[in-house]
């Protein structure tokens with residue numbers, strides 16, 4: 001018998017930690033071959049099974065193939081003393097549940113964590129991939145379709161199902177993909193994660209500079225651009241810390257957010273974290289000046305005129321860019337005129353690797369869903385076009401990954 005060769009995408013699995021989840025279904029017998037192929041591709045594999053899966057295949061089979069003990073109970077004193085379930089969730093670079101039964105998909109869609117595997121899926125920030133396998137009528141059922149859509153909308157990768165003859169004797173959609181197809185699909189997930197394993201620090205939103213206990217100077221930044229960049233970096237596999245000025249936006253999933261108010265607080269939060277980051281993206285609209293002497297009590301309106309003395313805030317981006325052995329730096333330039341000239345000049349003056357220029361004012365840039373960006377490097381220019389901020393953020397992250405690869409610092 002010929003041994004099938006691994007697909008080219010399998011190369012992206014080398015050294016990765018893959019947690020294979022197995023739920024109850026006859027396709028579970030194919031998961032043994034899947035574990036074998038993943039190991040051939042150079043992945044480290046751990047297996048977690050549901051109780052229903054154990055009725056179909058023995059954990060011992062998977063222990064032998066993965067080379068590690070198989071977990072199936074949530075409360076397991078021996079296992080918790082070694083690699084506990086939260087550590088196992090953290091250990092995984094990806095979770096691949098194959099086969100994923102209709103019941104398991106429904107529990108995931110509902111956010112349940114009532115057994116080990118569903119808990120691991122909920123407790124992990126790694127990409128979650130499901131290989132559905134079930135009778136064709138169950139797959140077609142509106143409840144299962146609805147669950148599949150809800151999961152996909154949350155970023156869960158669905159591999160298959162395929163169509164064909166089923167173990168139940170029927171023919172239709174619901175077959176689990178073949179192990180090699182699953183290896184290929186998982187390889188593609190890793191290959192698309194261009195910032196996998198990178199630490200990215202991002203600033204977003206406005207800052208508020210206190211005049212007195214109830215008033216401040218600020219700007220029109222909503223935080224949307226910076227939050228979109230954080231989301232895109234996370235989707236590209238990075239570990240993301242977002243230092244955010246005051247906004248009404250929820251933190252993107254899987255992103256650690258540190259809330260600050262003033263430029264000085266943002267400066268402190270950035271310098272607390274900058275040593276461990278490899279990429280710094282300054283999207284925040286940081287106030288360049290702050291009141292020199294904020295009043296301790298509310299300022300009373302006695303005089304016809306009031307002057308406020310302002311002093312310079314620290315330039316966070318320029319200071320990060322000047323660090324010896326500092327991170328790759330990406331700034332934003334918000335300009336109301338002569339966009340290219342000011343952006344290029346700002347990039348040079350602040351000493352940053354790339355600067356993303358956007359026209360602002362007259363309803364552009366700030367506090368809206370879309371934007372237009374042109375990115376300037378020392379030698380390169382990329383026009384990212386006009387688009388929704390999330391799409392622009394995705395394009396920006398691609399350019400950053402290109403620039404890092406070009407410079408030869410790929411992970």
Ligand code: PMT
Pocket residue numbers: 203205206220221222223224225226263282283284285286287288313314315316317318330331332333334335346358360365366367368
């Ligand atoms: O938040 P939104 O409503 O989505 O709007 C998005 C945006 C227009 C705010 C965003 O796209 C943007 O342009 N952000 C940068 C705004 C800005 O302050 O630009 P600047 O040209 O003044 O500053 C240049 C760069 O230096 C920026 O990366 C800024 O974060 C950084 N900077 C500026 C001053 C300072 N004291 N510290 C800094 O780090």
